[in-house]
Amino acid sequence: AVPDPFIHVHLKVSDQQLLFTIKNRFAPNQHTLDDSHGIGLANVQRRLDLIYGHKHTLKVSNSGDIFNVSLTINLL
Numbered sequence: 001a002v003p004d005p006f007i008h009v010h011l012k013v014s015d016q017q018l019l020f021t022i023k024n025r026f027a028p029n030q031h032t033l034d035d036s037h038g039i040g041l042a043n044v045q046r047r048l049d050l051i052y053g054h055k056h057t058l059k060v061s062n063s064g065d066i067f068n069v070s071l072t073i074n075l076l
Contacts, residue, residue: 018073
């Protein structure tokens with residue numbers, strides 16, 4: 001179990017740009033039974049590249065037990 005779990009989601013569209021951020025707490029020592037761990041993020045990046053080309057940025061990071069994702073898409 002994750003102590004003090006949370007998920008924060010933010011979506012904003014302004015000046016022809018979409019900004020989506022999500023932050024959540026996870027248990028860094030919890031092992032997954034899924035052997036495909038990490039493949040989902042690679043698939044997301046590949047799909048974004050195919051659809052938006054150089055009009056997007058995806059940043060994924062973690063700090064301790066906090067996972068952060070930031071996606072910016074230029075809508076022009």
